[in-house]
Amino acid sequence: MLRCHLTLLFGILLCTCARAQDFWSDRHFTEADTLRGMLTPARTNYDVTYYELHLDVAPVDHLIEGRVEMDYTITGELPLLQLDLYRNLQIDGIEQNGTDLRFTRRGNAVFVELPHPVDIGSRHRMTIHYGGTPTEAQNAPWDGGFVWALDQKNRYWVGVACEGDGASLWWPNKDHLSDEPDSMLISVTVPDRLFVASNGNLRAEVELEDEGKKRYDWFVSYPINNYNVSLGIGHYVHFDTVYRSFDGEELALDYYVMDYNLEKARKQFREVHPMLEAYEHYFGKYPFWDDGFALIEVPYLGMEHQSGIAYGNRYMRGYLGGLIPSDMDWDYIIVHEAGHEYFGNSVSVADHAEMWVHESFTTYMEALYVEFHFGAEAARRYLQSQRRFITNEEPMLGPLEVNFTDFASSDHYYKGAWMLHTLRGVLNDDPLFFGLLRSFYQDHVRSTVNTQQVIDYFSRFTERDLQPFFDQYLKYPAVPVLELRRNGQQTEYRLRADVAGLSMPVGVYIGEEPVRLLTTAEWQPLGRGIDPETVRVDDARFLVDLRVLNEPEK
Template identity: 45%
Template sequence: MTRKNITFLVFLFLSTSAYSQLLNSHKATLADSLRGNIHSPYRTCYDVNFYNLKVKIDVANQTIKGSNIFQFTATKDFKTLQFDLFENLQIDKIIYENKALPFIRTHHAVFVSFPDSIRKNSQQKFEVFYQGKPKIAKNAPWDGGFTFSKHQDQDWITTSCQGLGASSWWPNKDQQADEADSMLISISVPKDMMNVSNGRLRSVDTHPDAYKTYNWFVSSPINNYNVAINATNYILFNDVYKGLKGNLSLDYYVLPEHLEIAKTHFDADVKRMLQAFEYWFGPYPFYKDGFKLIETPYLGMEHQSAIAYGNKFKKGYLGRDLSGTGWGLKWDFIIVHEAGHEWFGNNITTKDIADMWVHESFTNYSESLFIEYHYGKKAGADYIIGLRNNIQNDKPIIGPYGVNQEGSGDMYYKGANMLHTIRCIINNDNLWRELLIGLNKDFALKTVTGKDIIKYINQKTKIDLSKVFEQYLEHKNPPTLEIKKDKKGFIYRWNCDVTNFNMPLQVYINQKLINLKPSSNWQYVKASSFNLDPNFYINLKKI
């Protein structure tokens, strides 16, 4: 392609609605639009079926070299497609039918042209060969990348790239809307190291240059950011969980010096976590690929079937209770929270990261459900209410679409309290459980939008909760209920960003719990006292 073609491609992006949105956001860039525009014709023209990733790690120089085979099905006739790879990594060549393809690079986007039109429904493949020094994580997993660390003078290498992007270390279609249906991950490391990635270990190849290649196969669709490298002199121990779909293998990879404490610590929480979550959400989604915990030098990540664990074998969040209630110190936060993402995040995945509340709100609420299952409903409610001290109400939870941008971090604690509030509105625990199980069954291994989830909840509950979701997700503040006392009672109304907000709630009137249906108009209740049920997360404003 010529430079003239580059200009034309950029013009196409400038003309999209996603880029129009970008212009209104001082934080977004052209690179964000190239990455975040999931509706670009250069990305929607092909559906990834399979990745075959091969990476060799030069530990001393902190560099990588490898290739990735894209197997795909064309969704329409096309001649040019886009994939993604960070521009600091060099592309040596792209091979299709034994011939090199021309390509251009714009920021982290790579545009590849084929010699002839690729026909709709045809299945094709090409291989990208690349090398370079990947981004080094500054504060994994939040500011992620490659982590080159040591323990007891032994090299310890891991990856974490959620938010940053999997294209920071391997070439792929870097968006959540298209997941490979399966994947082979072949990682070559020095022979004194073991690499653990996602799925099942198929084989280990020994090479004359003192390297070994660990070949891991993932049999289920997988998010790009979940693909992981974990390499050191791990010790493996195993267990089995007898779950809803039979025996689930439990494989634990830990540092040799932590073997004994890991055996005790993991045994205390993993099986009871699975027991609680299979009750609330249905079967663990990845029986074929198994369940793994892998010790990492950073806190943790929900890498599919290969959860990164770095909570230092402590209860709570590094020994702290995020709720301040005491309930958060009865279990290991990373085991419970990151495993919760196997259902919400890995089984159900949002197409655009602007909708990441579907991942984080439900998973944060899963912590409360874990507590409820083992310690009772009040304990679970106390925990979720306690998390409110962490809510910032700084900006909307839903981010701008099409520009690779998440919304507020309130998607965790505020999002969980939104779900708890909605559960109280539904006021039917059997239906609530059926809803959670139904989500994981009907959207199993699919990518969704936030609107898909809201529509599903409305349909299953037969309650229109659209305005409730809109207020909590699209505006920075929760609903505000205004009340004013007179001599014989109280007047009350909603004062919210959403027009005609109509969320029902429960309040204590004269110490008796009753249902109210406030509107934007003043209503009157005769009472000497008016107190909100604390399970509802709203602002109560006395005027």
């Protein structure tokens, strides 16, 4: 019975891979990729509502041992239930209602046979016991795993980052972005000299005197992406304050930092208030209010862990002292990772191929932070500083259903931000543009979206067909090109693009005079006696290339 279901499952996987987008057709994807990325009945026919993660961490030996309690609801026929756990971690047993369940492992996927019959709509709790040596990150947060480090006083310091690689590298779960638990308990036991900081609110600290250990119970009261679940273990000190929203409600701000960095943190983390103020202005109140906002110092650069953001920027301006213009002085990691609380943690995608939604909006939020506090010209200058990172090597939208995280560049950050900024230029109506951003966010707060939903919403709100615009920027490597040519005494222009029918206004300068052109694929007259070499695209507002043709096409 088990073998038959597995055979059917992998047949479906192979068929789905053949439907990959044309650009990615020569990219090889493994069975492991499809097992992680694809939604088969073994995943879609149950809905996780709650996790309890009980974990004992041994920093000296780099070992973990624990169990996961998973509450779930049956939503369809489910002869096999797929969980995920990296193969280097051992499963010691799976049980439900006091009964041991049979399971089979295939790579990092675990297929569990359920007692039958199982009624649709019924609710269950499954317990998975596991342990071992978890994956160790070699370059966190760009690769996933545990970070076993020593602090400046040669004391144990531990962090976890797992975006892309998946939460299943350290705890068993349904490791797919489409299914977030409604809430979660994170209970971690460590040697009693250490402190554990995690997501949500700290509910209990329990001394286990006989074992020389201490347990910390954290509770997340909102839906959470599995990769956002994390922890920091170290010699932390805690301080707190509040942020008062525009309506006067107070948000708890908690900071967990190394004891020797307390004074640096008190100064640096003052930047949280103006950051929250800017984001509230554009999008609304912080989305995980009851869980509070926290920064947790970690031994790697940072990550957007929901309500417990990992911070490792060493209390420096910019990105470890760089990345932002030299005359600007703000902490990139605070501004960027906190932006993900809105796009990434609140508005989420169900497939890593669509990660542009997380990163493009959040990267543009950096510019909005600058605009709110320092003005529109400073924001445009900040955006200009990012253009050098745009490579146009591949589409920002990756192949679906294969857990694709191997983008060749950071275009889904910087090019994506410029795509949104270009849309602002195309609309040429800031009240409309900012109303669009706020309404889209508010209408999708704490929910999952896909690319087509974004495009459809933006088109309806603006009463424009934005499908060709987004198709060009998301599905093709190249950006549109404004082409100019002489035709006798006349200078003409058109828009060259991969997407048929793309038409969009483009701002240009003819000499020093600003002109707005409604470009199409057809040649149009620009004017007599105009030297094409004197024309330039308004590159403070549009991500559009310019090409001057030497001779008219035949």
